[in-house]
Amino acid sequence: MQGVLESRGASAGSGLTERQGAVLEQALRLLVDGGEKALTTAGVARAANCSKESLYKWFGDRDGLLSAMIGYQASKVRTLDVSAGALDAAGLRRHLVAFAKDLLDVLAGDVSLALNRLAIGQASREGSKLGHMLQERGRRQIGRRAGALLEAGRKARLLAFDDAEEAYGALYGLVVSDWHLRMLLGEEPGEMKKSFSRRAERAVDAFLTLYGKKE
Amino acid sequence: MQGVLESRGASAGSGLTERQGAVLEQALRLLVDGGEKALTTAGVARAANCSKESLYKWFGDRDGLLSAMIGYQASKVRTLDVSAGALDAAGLRRHLVAFAKDLLDVLAGDVSLALNRLAIGQASREGSKLGHMLQERGRRQIGRRAGALLEAGRKARLLAFDDAEEAYGALYGLVVSDWHLRMLLGEEPGEMKKSFSRRAERAVDAFLTLYGKKE
DNA sequence: TGCGAACCGTACCGTACGGTACTGATGGAG
DNA sequence: CTCCATCAGTACCGTACGGTACGGTTCGCA
Numbered sequence: 455m456q457g458v459l460e461s462r463g464a465s466a467g468s469g470l471t472e473r474q475g476a477v478l479e480q481a482l483r484l485l486v487d488g489g490e491k492a493l494t495t496a497g498v499a500r501a502a503n504c505s506k507e508s509l510y511k512w513f514g515d516r517d518g519l520l521s522a523m524i525g526y527q528a529s530k531v532r533t534l535d536v537s538a539g540a541l542d543a544a545g546l547r548r549h550l551v552a553f554a555k556d557l558l559d560v561l562a563g564d565v566s567l568a569l570n571r572l573a574i575g576q577a578s579r580e581g582s583k584l585g586h587m588l589q590e591r592g593r594r595q596i597g598r599r600a601g602a603l604l605e606a607g608r609k610a611r612l613l614a615f616d617d618a619e620e621a622y623g624a625l626y627g628l629v630v631s632d633w634h635l636r637m638l639l640g641e642e643p644g645e646m647k648k649s650f651s652r653r654a655e656r657a658v659d660a661f662l663t664l665y666g667k668k669e
Numbered sequence: 670m671q672g673v674l675e676s677r678g679a680s681a682g683s684g685l686t687e688r689q690g691a692v693l694e695q696a697l698r699l700l701v702d703g704g705e706k707a708l709t710t711a712g713v714a715r716a717a718n719c720s721k722e723s724l725y726k727w728f729g730d731r732d733g734l735l736s737a738m739i740g741y742q743a744s745k746v747r748t749l750d751v752s753a754g755a756l757d758a759a760g761l762r763r764h765l766v767a768f769a770k771d772l773l774d775v776l777a778g779d780v781s782l783a784l785n786r787l788a789i790g791q792a793s794r795e796g797s798k799l800g801h802m803l804q805e806r807g808r809r810q811i812g813r814r815a816g817a818l819l820e821a822g823r824k825a826r827l828l829a830f831d832d833a834e835e836a837y838g839a840l841y842g843l844v845v846s847d848w849h850l851r852m853l854l855g856e857e858p859g860e861m862k863k864s865f866s867r868r869a870e871r872a873v874d875a876f877l878t879l880y881g882k883k884e
Numbered sequence: 885t886g887c888g889a890a891c892c893g894t895a896c897c898g899t900a901c902g903g904t905a906c907t908g909a910t911g912g913a914g
Numbered sequence: 915c916t917c918c919a920t921c922a923g924t925a926c927c928g929t930a931c932g933g934t935a936c937g938g939t940t941c942g943c944a
Contacts, residue, residue, distance in 0.1 A: 714893090
């Protein structure tokens with residue numbers, strides 16, 4: 455059905471053709487630049503040089519387009535796994551700091567902020583799966599990387615915790631605090647980004663004070 | 670101008686009459702129930718039994734209405750100050766736990782979530798002061814209470830920290846972690862609320878491990 | 885009793901959006 | 915060459931919203 459060569463490339467098995475991916479790229483661009491209000495079907499069609507009819511054929515609905523945008527963006531972000539080699543204390547700290555810095559960078563990204571704003575705006579009315587999708591594809595993903603890292607630290611007798619979820623929650627809170635919310639509310643991230651490194655190190659130090667094994 | 674008896678009552682000196690406050694109450698109700706999409710001028714007028722013309726006369730604009738809603742809600746929430754009496758370790762912990770629990774309760778409240786969603790949704794386009802207002806009236810307010818509490822703890826030689834802002838950030842992160850974002854994204858707070866007490870105590874214990882003075 | 889201000893209810897207007905239908909062009913398959 | 919599917923571009927429709935204008939009513943005040 456519908457042609458033999460679909461030339462699906464960057465879609466990561468999402469069932470999307472290259473063309474559709476390019477359209478989603480333009481839609482994300484529009485969303486980042488102008489917010490949800492700028493994300494109209496006519497606008498997407500114009501920006502992507504496609505017809506509205508094709509949009510509805512491919513994504514069925516405006517909500518379908520939004521879901522596809524989240525899925526597409528999530529498929530592009532791949533969480534690199536921690537090298538499972540033997541860890542010493544300095545190596546664990548280095549890995550934790552790298553994780554914290556990556557976390558802050560991801561949360562401060564244009565696309566991440568725009569998609570989170572979109573999902574939060576849609577979260578009021580019932581039946582909107584956007585929030586759930588973002589939660590599942592975003593937090594769970596990065597949570598897995600953190601979980602693996604923490605587990606490796608425990609295996610190496612460098613960390614001590616009973617509930618991995620609680621330890622991860624503490625790490626997340628120490629790293630992020632209320633910065634994510636402030637950026638979502640529109641605070642300019644320009645000045646903040648420069649302090650991410652120092653912030654990540656401080657947070658990891660505090661985390662290790664809480665959960666690091668005292669020799 | 671406009672009548673001698675304005676009968677301003679619950680407006681806390683915001684220059685609002687009782688009638689206007691009641692209208693804002695209904696507007697908040699609409700926002701909580703149906704999200705921003707349900708917050709139409711006609712809907713507010715119908716719910717509050719007033720005319721659209723009056724709405725525009727009082728608030729000038731739809732954005733003016735939104736700003737007035739935030740200001741009105743902020744004027745209702747008064748942060749009770751900590752009793753400045755002498756603190757012992759147990760008292761400090763009790764105060765911190767109470768603060769943490771209040772913080773979680775406030776963040777999980779219907780109106781708070783709805784207003785945060787509204788401000789975040791408007792944060793994309795430039796010139797929207799809603800995010801700034803919410804930040805100023807919300808976080809700054811509760812941050813002052815926390816700051817006073819931390820300062821009292823330091824005065825009593827129960828806490829040790831150099832940067833009060835950093836200590837407050839750690840406390841906030843340990844208490845809230847990513848729960849606020851999850852609730853903003855639509856996760857049902859029903860199941861979470863029951864664990865707030867335990868969560869607050871755990872977070873305060875961790876905070877005291879980090880910043881409590883070791884005798 | 886008459887005046888005037890405020891206000892409710894509603895009708896109205898322009899616009900913009902979601903979604904659909906139609907036309908014409910392209911390009912591959914038989 | 916012909917047929918057929920896909921798609922771009924555009925016109926179109928119904929609806930809903932922000933904002934304005936108007937008639938009717940209440941109520942304080944002289």
